Amino acid sequence: MLLKVDPVDSFSGTFRVPSSKPETQRAILTGTLAEGTTRVHNDLRCDETETMKNACRAFGATITEHDGYLEIRGIGGTLPHIRHVVQSRGSGLVFRVVTALASALPSPVVVTGDATLCNRVMEPLLVALRELGADVESIVSENKAPVVNWGRGLKGGTCRLPGDISSQFITAVLFAAPLAESPVEIEVTGEVYSQSYIRQTLASLTDAGIKVTASPDMRHYRVEPSAYQALDVTTHEDYTSASYLLAAAALFPGRTVLTNIYGDSMQGEFAIVPILRQLGVDITLDRTTMTMTVDNPPDSLRGDFEVNVQDCPNIVPTLAALGAYVQGSLRVTGGRLTRFHKASRIDAMAAELTRAGVDIEVLYIDGVVDGFVVRGAATYPGGVTLSSWGDHRIFMSLFVAGLRMQTANRFSGFEDVRLSFPSFMEEFRKAGVRTTAVAEENAPAGVVG
Numbered sequence: 001m002l003l004k005v006d007p008v009d010s011f012s013g014t015f016r017v018p019s020s021k022p023e024t025q026r027a028i029l030t031g032t033l034a035e036g037t038t039r040v041h042n043d044l045r046c047d048e049t050e051t052m053k054n055a056c057r058a059f060g061a062t063i064t065e066h067d068g069y070l071e072i073r074g075i076g077g078t079l080p081h082i083r084h085v086v087q088s089r090g091s092g093l094v095f096r097v098v099t100a101l102a103s104a105l106p107s108p109v110v111v112t113g114d115a116t117l118c119n120r121v122m123e124p125l126l127v128a129l130r131e132l133g134a135d136v137e138s139i140v141s142e143n144k145a146p147v148v149n150w151g152r153g154l155k156g157g158t159c160r161l162p163g164d165i166s167s168q169f170i171t172a173v174l175f176a177a178p179l180a181e182s183p184v185e186i187e188v189t190g191e192v193y194s195q196s197y198i199r200q201t202l203a204s205l206t207d208a209g210i211k212v213t214a215s216p217d218m219r220h221y222r223v224e225p226s227a228y229q230a231l232d233v234t235t236h237e238d239y240t241s242a243s244y245l246l247a248a249a250a251l252f253p254g255r256t257v258l259t260n261i262y263g264d265s266m267q268g269e270f271a272i273v274p275i276l277r278q279l280g281v282d283i284t285l286d287r288t289t290m291t292m293t294v295d296n297p298p299d300s301l302r303g304d305f306e307v308n309v310q311d312c313p314n315i316v317p318t319l320a321a322l323g324a325y326v327q328g329s330l331r332v333t334g335g336r337l338t339r340f341h342k343a344s345r346i347d348a349m350a351a352e353l354t355r356a357g358v359d360i361e362v363l364y365i366d367g368v369v370d371g372f373v374v375r376g377a378a379t380y381p382g383g384v385t386l387s388s389w390g391d392h393r394i395f396m397s398l399f400v401a402g403l404r405m406q407t408a409n410r411f412s413g414f415e416d417v418r419l420s421f422p423s424f425m426e427e428f429r430k431a432g433v434r435t436t437a438v439a440e441e442n443a444p445a446g447v448v449g
């Protein structure tokens, strides 16, 4: 099935931003590893947090969903004999953290995922875990998922990880390190990308009582063997999800209000707010009403702009969509890590936007896709079929880009919003966006929204 999405003349209203996926996933992890009961308030319920919950249940945690919060009875220091196959589906974070944690279990665990996950880069993590004494091996393709971790313990010591493939390797080792027999040190080589995610991990660990230190340049970490402590946490808004609503608001003059806004965020993707301000959009945050108000004047999105996305990788597709309407240019650099995401996101956005008539050029550094420059226009004809490349973030970004085109476009991959933003259609419907599910041959098959 494809989703036909009609363009709109305006975009305004009040929309609820989903809670943060990375914060919810981290809180589920610390709650699982702690002794006692943890409550995660305002948690995000979506496929990828469900995948994390199921993985943690396999580790012995009891996780129950209540209205507005999750309750987790953790496993504490008693790591169970589980002999499970843990399914991480398409989630890089689940696969990487669970594989690392499995090193400390007293029995073997198989960790697997879907076809996309089994193609993603895992080697640096597996090598680092082996350096720390883990006995982990790939079952099908060398150094890829699925793996079996024989659970013969994490001894500790020093491991090395690259900083320019995925911060999730560092996050995974950091979560497992307190369970090692002796202190763990991580030395990161090369430039460290996605530092905001590492900072979120460090904050979760520190709040849970873990003794962890990081050097100011984020290249060196030390974790002492320590016990996770249960605590109540509140999950704040997700700025990657917010970026789709904010970008849509920036494409049309008028006022948009976002709710579920706390405003204090460690997320690198909060950068979407200053970026939009720089593009001429007025954004105010009101912590008392927990809202963000976007006032977009008719003359915004004009000029030549440059953004480095080294610390906000997940808004790269959103920026490409937005850039399609910047009259002047938007140059995005520092996005090389996104080639290792669910899809090679810069290639995906460039190919699909080009199909829609957008002037977008991929930028390479040393032969590696690093960014793009897009020279926008007021509108485009539309009427094209755009592929999500199997990636929820590509679908959501292309969906936004289509809103200001002349005629409806068709999109694949619309079901994948359930991975991170299950209420995506419902929110956009509030702005009057009409969507229809159509068969691949374009035969109408029922109204979706």
Ligand SMILES: O=C(O)C1=C[C@@H](OP(=O)(O)O)[C@@H](O)[C@H](O)C1
Residues within 6 Å of the ligand: 022, 093, 165, 166, 167, 168, 171, 193, 194, 197, 313, 314, 337
């Ligand atoms: O730790 C996390 O929750 C994440 C880390 C980042 O991974 P990369 O460092 O691979 O970009 C980010 O892109 C991903 O969506 C979520």
Ligand SMILES: C=C(OP(=O)(O)O)C(=O)O
Residues within 6 Å of the ligand: 090, 091, 092, 093, 094, 314, 341, 342, 393, 420
């Ligand atoms: C976090 C994401 O993916 P992964 O954990 O698979 O890298 C994402 O695309 O939102």
